[in-house]
Structure formats: structure tokens, C-alpha cells
Amino acid sequence: MSSFGGRMREYPWLSIDRFDRENLRARAYFLSHCHKDHMKGLRAPSLKRRLECSLKVHLYCSPVTKELLLTSPKYKFWENRIVALEVETPAQISLLDEASGEKEDIVVTLLPAGHCPGSVMFLFQGQNGTVLYTGDFRLAKGEAARMELLHSGTRVKDIQSVYLDTTFCDPRFYQIPSREECLNGILELVRSWITLSRYHVVWLNCKAAYGYEYLFTNLSEELGVKVHVNKLDMFKNMPEILYHVTTDRHTQIHACRHPRDDDYLRGNRLPCGMTSRNGTPLRIISVKPSTMWFGERTRKTNIIVRTGESSYRACFSFHSSYSEIKDFLGYIRPVNVYPNVVPVGSTADEVVKILKPLCKSYSINSEPKYKPLGTLKRSRTMDLTDTDEGSDDLFDTELTPVRHKIPKHHVETTLPETKASSENSEGSRSENMGSYKATTMPMTSQVDFIDCEESNGEDDDEESEKNTVWAQVVAHNPDSTLILGNPNEEVHSDLTCALTSSQQESNADMPQWDVFFKRDIKTTDDSSENEDHPPSSIDVGRSQSPNLFSDSDSLSDSTHISSQNSSQSTHISEQGSQGLDSQADTVLITSQQTHGADFSFLNKGGSRVTVSVSHFMAMDNQTESHRWKPLEQNKPCPGNIDSDLKGKNQEMNAEAGAAQTQNMLIEVNNEKSKTPNPELERDSQSSSDFEIPSTPDAELPRPDKLHCLYKKLAAGETIY
DNA sequence: GCGATCAGGT
């Protein structure tokens, strides 16, 4: 929960995400996203009065946030005072001090935060230096390096202070499974249930908050089943979401809510009241998204955990993990860092102690060799012109630890491998191979911490005895699909997918993909396209014929069978087809050690998810602004829901893009957002569905293994 | 009647 007071040291006359107390006197307001704990005071009468008197005061936010905010009548009074700023489009704002008449210009850039739809970080550039307010964010490792606007030329900008979302800035939360992993886990669980029969339905027990939309859209897209929600008018101008949700209760995936959903569920009713179809009772399982985390040395992660006869928990996080936070901050290396959140059980000091070593000032102190130059540079940031946009690289390159940006469309080049930037080059290499997602960067900066072992709670739910069993099984076989079944049970029905990911050290000298393949593997999409078409179920044995399952809900202890197939194959049907027989009521999906497993996961269906995930990213972060056309124009989009992904890869030179974007200043001047034509500037963003970094916490296969994988792939062999 | 705050719930 954010404890940020609303104001930054450098620009105390701006208020962000807080609108009460001293913030009532701010010259401009900023809202990073539409969660209540960031909107304190936003509809208070005192602020309303202030607005009435100070006509020049505006609220700046992303177009999506504006839309979501104004959907609620309680915020309607803001309507004429909100300025929606395009994401990744620097805008100049003129601030007027009403008392003194002083004017000051500041440039603000909204950067996608990956927290919920419309969520952004604010990058401010002005007389008092460049500062970044992250709001709440979830960014995978390496994503900061991909943000053009955090860079000047190829170097990361000089940032004075970062106001950071430190929700999970505690070593206990060392790792949280990536979005893709979580999504895939949930997808497979839902898929395997709802394909049993049309009476099998899933209830997603989501909190009343924005942020689950990408889950809904992906499930809907993958399974062709819309998600039932209570309300969808807030998405009326967001076709990509609107298309995948519905208020028609006759669907197999529900995310509707009711104050007493528990009672409903107990009565085998969905919160919306649905209880049967054609007189046949529904078979409901509930899936509760929850944050699960894993310590540094925790080897596996269960992404889905069964907590009761028909209840599951699924890993899901809106916030960056400890290692993601450190990766982010360590890349930016500001002079100062200020936590926005003090994780419970921790103190602000403790958090700062963790973060300070990742700051510039720290390296200056501890590494004297940087001192003269860093000092020089820092003083420069403070000067009036501020932005050191790529001018003098004379010193900088040498002085500050050079942190290279990872070009977005970087395919074959090897990045410089300086010590300082080694993680980043790893990142880019992983991007190289992004198309099959075999690897990612190593765990950067592995620091000592108190291992929380397999922790991750689920306690508060019903039965949780199962967990122990799973933990054992997972430990048993790290890299293959496990199918657990209980020989003592005659029937099975509930299934549990626990996707696990394993950790592995990375290795410096990896074989290069290019050696094995021509470079026409462009996108994950392509690869999916190849493999995806026919009922992919067949080849991997994941057909979902309902009759493979009986309808009883027995819990069971489990034996396991290890399948050589990728996680993909862990389907109910497979159990059936393998004659595994009905006992297999628990399925453990394990992602294989090398991400060879991930690869097949991808190809055999997972890739669709990847695409969709980026789809989410694009939506929520608007990195692909063309998607937001309707929204930008703020026109209603009557049913014309074309969710089709237009504008794929826009190839471009990353450097050029950087330069380009930097020149793209849009003046706002406290008027209505006059973004001339956002569409035109678009290419600088050039993000595509395929630029999402590969699984952030995936691991690098060992070279020999990778070599082998490449070879097989190139030969068209199936990878196990 | 409203908002703010707190406790308690999911």
C-alpha cells in the first residue's frame, strides 16, 4: 500500500497519486493508475472547491486511466480538467504559480508500468533534474532497458531520484513467476476444466480492482470463451477488452462478484446466481489469483495450487518481485531512491539499505574511479537545460558505468559485453532467441537473503494438505511433466496443474542461435502459427475429451508419472490417453529445466499466450498505441470490436528511434491535450507483440544443452 | 447526510 505523500523533493508543487492535505495546493496533479489507494482525496469536496477556484489546475494521466476514472460518476467533476497524455510521448507542461505568477516548464513522459490498464510511471524533466515516479509497477527484468525514453542515445538518462514501488522489496519475495508462466498455468487449468463439459465452469475469484483484464482477454482469446463480469461499461472504449468480457451469464468462465460469493459458491451457485443450465447443475471450480513468491534458492514454483476440493490458487502479481525491482533500479541507477511503500515487517531504512547500493551515489563512494566523472555529470543534470540528450558523450561514456540500452529490434548483433552491462547484454541475447524463448538472462545481482524456502501461502483457504504432497513431487523431478494420480481413487475429476519453474545458473558462452538457423524466424507468432493450427491437442496428447473425466470431486494423494513431454502435454486427456487411468486427479506441470520445455510450451499453444500477453502489455501500457485508437480519440466504439492485431513489427533502427522520440515534444500548456496526431509519431515506439522480453525469470540452458536444442530445432525435430 | 477512520472480511 502506497505511503507516498504525493510530493517529490525536486518538484514539491506537483502532486502525484495523493490529493489530500498539502497536496491541495499543488500546481498540477498526476494519477498513475486507477486504484483507490492512489486516489486518496481525489473526490474530496476540498479538492473540488480548489478546482473551482483554480481553473488552471489539471490532472494528468494516461488516456486509459482517464477513461476508467470518468466512468465513475463520482469523478465526473474532473471531466474538463483531466489531460490525457499519450504514453511514451514527452509532453511539456507549463505550470503557473498562482500566487507569484511564476511560470515553469516541465516535461513529463508517461512510461508503461505493467500494473493494470492505463498504469504508467512518470518521468519528469525540469529545472531540478530528471526524476522518475514509478507508481505501482510490474516490469520483467530487462524491460527498463527497452524503454527508449529512459535513454539518451544509447545510454540511460541521468536520473536524480526514483520514487519506487517497493511493495515486494524484500528478499523473501525474491522471485515471482513471470506473467507468461502464470498465465499459462491458469490457462491450462481453465482449459482442462471447461473442456470436460459445458456444465463445467470456472469462477475466477478476482478482487475488485483493475489489473486482471489481461487474464480475461487471454483466457477468452485462447479458449474462445468470454468472461462474465459484473460491469463492463468502463471498457466501452477499449475494444480489446470489451470483446472478451460479457454480462451474459451463459459462459463457462466467470469473474463476477457478489458480496457473499462464498455462500454462493457453497451452494454451488456462481456469484451472479447461475446454478445450472437446462436443469443440469454446474460443476464449478474457483481459481483465486494470489501472489506467490519464491526465495532465491527455492527451486520450483507451483503456479497453481489446489486448496480444496474445487478451489485453486493461481499465481498472479501486479507488482515487481524483489529481483525485478533490483534489476530495474540497478539499470536506472539514480542518485537517490525513495521507496513509495514500506513492506510490512520491514522498515523504510531496511528498504533503502537494499536499494542504495544500486544507486549512483553509492558506486561513486565505493568505486572511486567513477568519482570525478560522475560528479561532473550529476552537476550537469541539475542545470537548467537539464536533459543531457545525447549531446556530450565525451565523458559520460567513460565515466558513468555505461549501461546500454537494449535495442528493440535487435536481432543478430552481439552487444558489448562490458562488465557493467553484462546483464543487459544477456538480456539482449535472450531477446535474440526470444522467438523460441529458450533463455533469458541470468539472475542478476544475486544477493544474500534469508531464503523463504517453498513458502508462499495459501493457508487461509480450505484444505491445504495437498501442498505438502506437491512439494515433494516437485522436488522429485525438476524437469519433466509430472502427472499425479491416486491409485486408490476410482475416479478423478479435479485436476491440479502446478506449473513449476526451475532455476539454473546461466552460462556465459552460449551457442548462438544463428549458427543453427537462418534468421528468418521472426516472431513467436510465426512459430505458433506453424504449430498452432490443428487441434494442437492431438500431437501432444492434450485433447480434452470430457469423457476422460468423471465428475466426482475426490481429492487424493498422488503418485506420479513423469512424462517426457513438455508441460503442454499435461492434460487431462493425456492421462486418459496414456491409460493412466482415472486416478490421475492431480496434474503437475513442470516446465523443463532448460527452457526447451518452455519452447514446446510455446509452440504448442503457449505462444498464443505470449502474443496475448504482449497484447495485454500493449493494452495496459499502450506501447502499441494503434490499439488505442478508439480510446485516444475517445470515441465510443460501438460493437465494432475488432480485436485483431494490426501493425505488427515495425522494423526500425533503435538508435534512430531514440533520437526521434526525443525530439517529439508535445506541448500541453494546460490546455486540452492537443496531441497533434499521435498516430504519426508512432513508429518510434515500434513495440510489437514480439518484443516482450522472454520470460523474465527463465534461465539459460547450459551451452551444451542449448547447442543440442538448436541442433534439433534446426533439424525440425521435436524437443522434449 | 456526508466523509474520514478503523476494524474486520475476502
Next chain:
DNA sequence: CACACCTGATCGC
């Protein structure tokens, strides 16, 4: 563990 809420009780205006 934690999130981002919601509800309900209480207090003050």
C-alpha cells in the same frame, strides 16, 4: 505473506 478492495461501526461536522 500480501493486495485492493468492500462492509460496517463510530465519530465529527
